Amino acid sequence: MSKKQKRIVFYSSPLIVLLLILGVGKMKLDYIETNAQLLAQMGQAAQKVLGEYKSGVDKADIAKVLNCYDDKYASEKDGFWVEEEDLQAKRDGVRVYQWKLSDAKPFGKAEVGNQVSRYLKTLGKVEESKFKLDSVEEVISPQSYRIRSFLWIRGTRDAVGRGVDGGAEMTKASFGDAGKPHAGSDGKTDAHGQEAFETQVLFRMWLQADGDTWKITRQELISGTTVTGDRKGFTDMWGHQSLDGEAANGANSSAGIDFVSHKNPLFATPEWEPKAFEIIKYGSAGVSAGDYDNDGWYDVFFGDGERPRLYRNKGDGTFEDVTLAAGLPERAPGINVGVFADLDNDGYKDLFLGCYTGRSRLYRNVADQQSPAGRKFVEVTDGFKFANKGDSDFIVVAAAADYDNDGDLDLYVGRELDARKNLPTTLFYTRNAEGNSLLRNDGNLHFTDVTRQAGINETGITLGVAWGDYDNDGWQDVYVANDFGRDALLHNNGNGTFTDVSKQSGAYDPGYGMSATLGDIDNDGDLDIYVSDVHSGQRWYGQAATLYKYLLTSVRQGTIYDDFPVYKEIYNNVGGTDWSSYGDKTVKGNALYINDGHGKFTDVSEAARVNPFGWFWSSTMFDYDNDGRQDIYAANGWITSKSTQDL
Amino acid sequence: MSAVAHIKDYKTGKFYRDEFRGDISWNGYEHNVLLRNDTDEGDGAKSANPAALRFHDVAMATGADDIKDARGMSTADFDNDGDLDIVTNSNPGDSGRAELSRATLLRNNVGERRNWLAVELRGKESNRDAVGAVVTIEAGGGKQMRLVTAGSGFASQHTARLYFGLGEKNGADSLTVRWPRTGRVERFEKIGDQPIGARRMVRVTEGEGIELLTLPTRQPSPGGKQIAAAN
16 A cells, blocks of 8 residues: 555544444534534533522522522422431431422422422521532423432531431421421430531422523422431541540640651652643552551551651550651652552561552561561562563552462552653543553562463553452452543453453443442342442533534544544443443442342442442442441542632 | 543643642542441341442541542551541642641541451461451341452552441351362351350461450550460
8 A cells, every 4th residue: 555545544444433333424413513512501501500509508598599490480290398317227326318209299489489498497507518410311402401410518407306316206307388397306416406417419400591591490309318417426536646535635646647648749850740641640649557567456558649658556546657667768759559468478468569650669577676566677679570661660559369379469550651641541431551460479579470461451540459259260350440431340260361351240330430349238248349430510521412522523633543442442342322321421420330149240329329429539348337237438539729619 | 621622632631730720629628428338138138139229428427528638548447446447548639738638547436336246367278368268257147248358449458357247246146268269168156165256356267267366455555465476
């Protein structure tokens, strides 16, 4: 082929395949374009309405709230909202109320006004609130569309009548039946009869254009929960000298833990300036619990941009910083993760420190009579080499397991991209990170990089790694959570190789994976999977038309040529039929995949309500209240700036 | 997201720069969540179907709703009182607020009110830490399973000592370990002639049996060597 022919093939073939994928012609493209614009406009209009609504709630300004409703508001099956106590969920100083509709009846704006007015009176003091657009469900016409919206309020409210800590009677608080007080009253609240509350409600709303503004013409309650509590289940130990303390007593630490995080100073140097993906500087770091001195008290290691720290639990209710005494460096930029694991099977936990900007390190746990713990770490990094020899390791996560069943622990490490020259390939599917590695333990703290032999080719931005034998075949499998989509479940074939079974297992997660954990959450004897993702409350950004629009734009602007491999991968994973909802799925939030006992998974996140709004990092399953059912804790929040107002 | 309309600009990385965001947060300063498992299990029996799973966010109500932008998070029983505490590592973003860069330690005051069983494993043929081992207990008709891990979540690692919640039950009827290397299954109903009682720690050594221990208790510093490893 001539150069010119090659060029024609190069430029035309992705486009042809793209058109085949979409199965569209010119008219369809125009439709997509128009639809995307409409969706964007409607999303913005809805956010404006919800913003006004929220401001009315904050100020208890009934007129302002009512102004969001159309005069012609009419619903055949509305009704007053009722908070009905969920008796099953009343324990440990916590009460859960489910929002329900009282008798469904025709509703007009006057009834809505009655309801809102009543509701605002029950609120007491609003401390924080949000009213977010979850998704645009349907564009009905250019003047009319249907959305899902999420109202979140917390504050303090009048507890009288809600039977706090009271008897068995069902408590109903109705926002509407004016003149009917709440049933029951035993007043076991604070001196002012106030209790802390948090309300989370999902609505479906119909919006219609009224000149330049949009109004709510109809709404439905999808689900709503109000939770109240004494906030005494956990104590934030900041300011406490000891773990035993009931009240803060001025300590400048949490029982001796005075760790503060730092940005990686290397990012401010010419060699490491993250020109392509600057935001990486906010990504650090992890924390690990392990008993390195075998005294039965769990110690803590903090990864950090600059000064990772080891705190020893002294067993007297306090921790002390033993970083130097334990043989670890005073300063080690880019250590994002530490893993305590007995890698030489001598009964003491060694320590792997994974590094982004520079070399990772391996430490052997040895006896040391000089140190208070009787143990310290000695660096043995030499036995530890990766096949790819870049100028840095780019490691941000790691986890150990015995993948080859030879009796010692191997390591899987997850890498970020090189932020100096790369940024995520696309917003919803990324394959240009530095590539994960599997390290086989060959004894005596020597490790061999077996990634290639194992058939592992994971190049997502890996922020979560979790091992576990999900299919009970006796071999440890590994789940990998990747930011900017998509995660991977790697099945251990028992012969030293792994197969990506994300699709056939049902655990294919297209979200912005930030954390992975395996555990039995439904007590049926197999391992389920929980992953953290993004559910930002602006889910409509990722919706169908917008994703098509993204594709169109990428064709027009020529970026399709570079990004074509990822589109091909999406096509391989979801086929040609599921593109309309793919964007929506990427921002649907945290996901819980339930194992059927045969290694097939079902996503139950929405029904089980484990996909809260937010931007989640590390999460785990644990039974905090020792009631025999595993709960979930998930860390939330991306970047706080000088203003806490959201982008 | 303007990145959708301006992919060429996206490729320059401008949307990820501080100057693009200015002084505005990006999904920052949001509360952590504690999703309590309120699934109705019919007195501990396993839930019949996944659709029955039901969770409620009780972070605010319990005081576990830290607002700092945490990255890593780890759970372990730091005060050896039988329940799992929480520690997080937070990133201050560009808030310039020193308090947002502090680690958070949340002491659990709830779990200790109910009964619990802590289990430590020691591998012999399997790796010494028993990573990958699965422990199942039966108690009052219900089953629970825990997995030994060394690293999970985001760059984090949780307790290798496993904690089971027993509620009001006085102990476990049985405890079964499935070891990772050999697949060997060991089942225990008693420890010597003692039942597997609540509020205790047991240690199972692969192929060598089960011991009844207690969690180390407070000592004047430095102390607590009750369960030091015997090599």
